[in-house]
Amino acid sequence: MHVKTKTDEFPDYLVDASNLSGGYAEKLFIPQTKKEIAEILSEANKKGIAVTVSGARTGTVGGAIPFGGYLISLEKFTKLEVSKDDSGGKAAVGAGVLLTDVQKAVDAEGLFYPPDPTEWSCQIGGTVATNASGARSFKYGATRDFVERLQIVLADGDHLEIKRGEIFSERGHVEFETASGKKLRAKLPSYEPPDVRKNTSGYFSGERIDAIDLFIGSEGTLGIVTEVELNLLPKPKGFLSGIVFFEKEEDLLELVYEARSLSFESRLGTGTELIDATVLEYFDSNALEFIREKFPETPKDMAGAIFFEQETTEENEDDLFEKWNALLENHNAGIEISWFAINEQDLEKMRDFRHALPVAVNERIVKNKQKKVGTDMAVPDDKFRSFLSFYKKKLSESGLDHVIFGHIGDNHLHANIIPGSQEEAIKARHLYGRFVAQAIMLGGTVSAEHGIGKLKSKYLYVMYGERYLNEMAELKKAFDRKGILGRGNMFDAKFLL
Numbered sequence: 001m002h003v004k005t006k007t008d009e010f011p012d013y014l015v016d017a018s019n020l021s022g023g024y025a026e027k028l029f030i031p032q033t034k035k036e037i038a039e040i041l042s043e044a045n046k047k048g049i050a051v052t053v054s055g056a057r058t059g060t061v062g063g064a065i066p067f068g069g070y071l072i073s074l075e076k077f078t079k080l081e082v083s084k085d086d087s088g089g090k091a092a093v094g095a096g097v098l099l100t101d102v103q104k105a106v107d108a109e110g111l112f113y114p115p116d117p118t119e120w121s122c123q124i125g126g127t128v129a130t131n132a133s134g135a136r137s138f139k140y141g142a143t144r145d146f147v148e149r150l151q152i153v154l155a156d157g158d159h160l161e162i163k164r165g166e167i168f169s170e171r172g173h174v175e176f177e178t179a180s181g182k183k184l185r186a187k188l189p190s191y192e193p194p195d196v197r198k199n200t201s202g203y204f205s206g207e208r209i210d211a212i213d214l215f216i217g218s219e220g221t222l223g224i225v226t227e228v229e230l231n232l233l234p235k236p237k238g239f240l241s242g243i244v245f246f247e248k249e250e251d252l253l254e255l256v257y258e259a260r261s262l263s264f265e266s267r268l269g270t271g272t273e274l275i276d277a278t279v280l281e282y283f284d285s286n287a288l289e290f291i292r293e294k295f296p297e298t299p300k301d302m303a304g305a306i307f308f309e310q311e312t313t314e315e316n317e318d319d320l321f322e323k324w325n326a327l328l329e330n331h332n333a334g335i336e337i338s339w340f341a342i343n344e345q346d347l348e349k350m351r352d353f354r355h356a357l358p359v360a361v362n363e364r365i366v367k368n369k370q371k372k373v374g375t376d377m378a379v380p381d382d383k384f385r386s387f388l389s390f391y392k393k394k395l396s397e398s399g400l401d402h403v404i405f406g407h408i409g410d411n412h413l414h415a416n417i418i419p420g421s422q423e424e425a426i427k428a429r430h431l432y433g434r435f436v437a438q439a440i441m442l443g444g445t446v447s448a449e450h451g452i453g454k455l456k457s458k459y460l461y462v463m464y465g466e467r468y469l470n471e472m473a474e475l476k477k478a479f480d481r482k483g484i485l486g487r488g489n490m491f492d493a494k495f496l497l
């Protein structure tokens with residue numbers, strides 16, 4: 001095991017994609033076995049030392065940034081075994097394996113792992129801890145939907161292995177038996193989850209939940225994930241994809257609504273259309289301007305664009321192409337200036353286009369020496385249009401540089417404000433507060449996919465209030481009595497006192 005004790009030896013481990021500054025740790029541990037992790041935790045637990053888990057640090061909310069105590073990196077947990085079965089396959093993956101490596105290994109076996117949080121340099125453990133989702137979640141759901149089994153080291157060094165379908169909550173409680181035979185019983189928070197398609201605000205809860213789901217999205221606060229078993233699907237035969245430009249926003253929105261309802265009908269088997277999008281992504285006019293720096297061929301003066309993707313087979317490919325074409329024509333899309341792909345190479349270009357935008361935004365923010373002010377809120381279906389208008393009105397009145405893009409199929413857009421100065425940063429944060437208030441008022445969530453981390457804990461407080469944060473803290477204490485793990489993530493450490 002590597003141990004580093006001087007902060008200046010590991011500066012890269014003290015930052016993530018949030019640009020949150022001031023991180024520091026007493027020691028960085030890079031263990032190779034679960035036993036080593038257990039030893040570190042057992043010592044930290046005895047002494048009450050805070051422990052932060054570090055994945056690949058692509059998180060955007062500062063969850064992996066330590067503010068004192070020990071830092072544990074999972075990078076040496078690199079097991080990667082893929083196998084096929086009747087329903088697709090399974091992958092047994094060490095927490096430190098990068099998503100890009102999982103995707104390559106899975107693809108090589110003719111299998112498919114749908115979660116695609118845009119940034120493939122994240123670790124599988126990090127994606128489980130944040131319940132990462134992304135464009136394809138529109139059809140396939142988030143990471144949670146593919147996790148079959150977890151190996152976890154708990155705060156006191158004990159071990160836990162949970163398999164889906166084995167333990168369920170009863171009367172608002174979950175009960176586990178650890179590897180050492182200890183019984184753990186925890187009360188779930190009693191909040192009602194918001195009526196949205198995606199949510200990563202706070203611990204997973206509900207009437208009768210599978211206990212494994214509690215750890216997924218728990219942001220390094222309940223235990224350290226060391227190994228994950230993932231369920232895999234057969235690889236789709238092909239994909240049809242397009243980046244389609246619109247002159248009028250209203251046409252774009254109507255296209256989204258129709259494509260969405262046709263997709264739902266197809267999935268329920270109630271529709272006669274074949275349209276069933278895996279991805280429905282949005283770019284506003286500013287996003288297109290912004291991205292033209294990297295993709296100069298992007299058409300000018302457009303109101304926005306949609307990126308769609310759908311699985312195809314040799315038999316239905318032509319039919320589907322025609323159906324999408326007709327649908328786009330009906331909604332006045334600029335078909336001649338749009339881009340379509342049916343081969344792997346062109347599809348990759350489309351995904352690069354989608355990925356290039358958040359990366360370019362992050363680069364500009366770093367260049368401006370500012371922190372990211374990016375929303376991650378989702379709202380119920382019937383509130384989306386009004387929420388988008390609210391974003392646009394407030395952002396245009398503010399005069400601040402901004403782009404809006406993201407997962408329109410799930411009513412989940414990222415409004416990213418790009419402050420150029422300290423003064424603008426203050427203005428941007430005020431505006432962010434207005435967006436939070438509006439999303440909550442509309443019955444939405446403050447975080448749909450990036451998690452709460454340290455940057456958004458005050459917004460979780462606004463969303464759930466004192467009572468539910470106390471319930472979350474009680475739940476945490478059932479697993480981590482001294483509150484050492486992921487301290488400061490999701491809620492302030494004062495709730496643990």
Ligand SMILES: Cc1cc2nc3c(=O)[nH]c(=O)nc-3n(C[C@H](O)[C@H](O)[C@H](O)COP(=O)(O)OP(=O)(O)OC[C@H]3O[C@@H](n4cnc5c(N)ncnc54)[C@H](O)[C@@H]3O)c2cc1C
Pocket residue numbers: 016017052053054055056057058059060062063064074095116117118119121122123124125126127128129130131132133134135219220221223224225226358359362449450453486489
């Ligand atoms: C350009 C860009 C685009 C992005 N787009 C998306 C998107 O579309 N959808 C989306 O969901 N996310 C997106 N993200 C966010 C990010 O990629 C995810 O949050 C990712 O899942 C985090 O993985 P990581 O390994 O980098 O974790 P880190 O950032 O290192 O950690 C994230 C959190 O997980 C905890 N953690 C990490 N590993 C473990 C472990 N083994 N056990 C317990 N806790 C652990 C950490 O303590 C921290 O709280 C994007 C990020 C970038 C930079």
